[in-house]
Every structure is written in structure tokens, then in C-alpha cells.
Amino acid sequence: MRRYFLIRIYSEDLTAISGEQFIDALLSSVRKYFGEIGVSTIAPKLLRFDPHRSEAIVACQKSREKELQAAVALIREIAGSSTAALTVRISGTIKSLAT
Amino acid sequence: MHKPVDLHIIPRVEDEKSCIKTAQMLKSAGYRAVALTLPTGLLKEHVRSLRNRFADSGIEIFARIDISCANRQELLRLLRRFRNVYDVVAVKCVNHALGLVAARDRRVDIIFFDPLKRNVWFDHSIANVSRAALELNLSTLFSESILLTKPMKEIDIATQHMVRVVLSSGCTSPMMIRTPEQLSAIGMVLGLNVRQARDGVSVIPWSIVEQNVERRSKEYVEEGVRVVKKRVG
16 A cells, blocks of 8 residues: 655755656655665655646655655755755545645 | 644844745745744844734744753843743753753743754653753754654653653744644654644644743733733722
8 A cells, every 4th residue: 555745845946856856865865764674665656746836746655654754854955955845745546636 | 733833933034035935935834823033132123024024924923032051040040031021932951950940940831952962862850850841843853963863762751751742843944844744744753642743733832822922911910810800990
């Protein structure tokens, strides 16, 4: 079972952030606070990234959603610019996130 | 969730753009009220305009002071001076003796520790006498050299002694703001249960603020005593 997160990214210098840069930052945050075992048990996966709206949909293991939410909150910068990643919604299906 | 409150926002008062951005971010993150740490020498007009700026975004504002001093006498002097001026009084415990005094004093609402300082932490002796709530600031967790063991241990001790835990962002820039749900998720990762984590960003900060607003009202005499009706003539 998976949980899906809708995440909105705010950046200080308004440069467009790519999906790769975001998932790199997320994985390094998970690795920093929960370790390699955390990465494999939380299993974060970027499903969609909209660079125009700066929104991402990320999936993780259902039982580890708190850890992923904490890791998202602890992202401080992406590609060298100060960033805030806010969780907008968490759901059991991607469809309900889009609505 | 009960109305979410962030009790530790440190705005850059001289930077108007940053203040506006902070207010917008707080609104989009879902906060209903915040406590702003304001410098003690700030002009009243400046404070009023800051309040208006946040009120325009639909966020209720409370004034907070962070007291950081080295000894007991200084702390007591500052508490006498500022308790009736600010809505929230917080003490940054820079040493163990000060932590004990601050935790015991009923004028102190919140105590917090610097996780990077290894010689001072929230231990059993402080927790045992604590009337104040323990605050955990998200901003301190951003540091590169932080280990989560220290805040985890502090939360464990607070839970054992039934000390209230407040989760705040401690942000100095808009990019350090996180949603109340994210703060409570961090609380849960650090060892709080679901209810404690949720209360840490809503019920507990509200109760602190409401109690102090009541204390500062004209009807308040002392704990449990209020003026109900005044005799005329």
C-alpha cells in the first residue's frame, strides 16, 4: 500500500526547479535523517512534477508517511537556493490529489 | 485540527518585503495565529504596522520575548520588567542553573534549549520542577551538525514528567516556514504520540496565549480571582 503526497515548493530566488533536483534533495534529506535503511523502507518515489506550478506528487510506503512528511519539512535548499517544501495534501490515491 | 498556532516567528522587522512574504507563507501554510519575537526597543508605531501587516493576511498576532541571559538575577529582573508587556515569555536556557530557575518560575511560559550546545539540555531535574512548556524549534534541526538524539531524549524526558511540548518553526525567513502537519510529523518522528504532536501545534500554544491574554486583562486579579462586577458610586 502506498500514500501519495502533493508537495508545493517555494523558492527564494524564483528559479525553476527541476524534478531531478527536487527528488535529489528529498532523497538526501531522507538519507540524512533516517539513513540508508530509511530510504529503502520509506521508498520515496517522484511520480509527477509540474515546474510551472512548482508542485510534485511523491509516493511512499503507507506505514512510513510521517517519516516522509518530516523529511520533506526538513528540506532546506534545492540546487543551492533556499527552499520551502510544504505538504499540501496526503491521500491514498493520485486521483483525489489532483481534484 | 484545533486552530494551528506557531509561537516562534522571528521577523526581520526592518525588511518590509520579508514581513509581507512571511505573512503570506504563514497564511498559505494554514496558521490562524502566530507569536512574533519582537526586539524590546521597537517603536510602538512599528509594532502596530507589523500587526496590521499580519492582520491583513488574516493572522492573529501575539507579541513574544525571548530572554537569554547568563544568571538568575538578570533573569528575574527581565521577567519583572517584561512579563506584563508581552503575551508570551520564553527563556533560552544557556546553562543548567538558569534552566532550573526558568522552569520553576510561573511567569515563564516556554523554555527552550540550543541542541548544538552539548553541555546543557532538558534533563530530569529541570523536567521535575517545570511549570513551563518545552519548545522544540524546527529551525535548530536544519543545522548540518545536528543529531536527532538530543531532541528525542528531551521529548522522552518531557513525556515522562508530563511536561507540555510546543512545536514551533523558530523561523527567521519565510523559507523556514512549514505547515502545522509537517511540524507535528516531526514531533511524531522524535517520539511524541499522535495526540501530543497535534496538541503541540494547536491546543497547547493556544492555551498559553489565552491564559496570558486573560492575565493581562483588567478583570484579572490573580489565579482563580477575577473582577466580575464593580460597585458604582
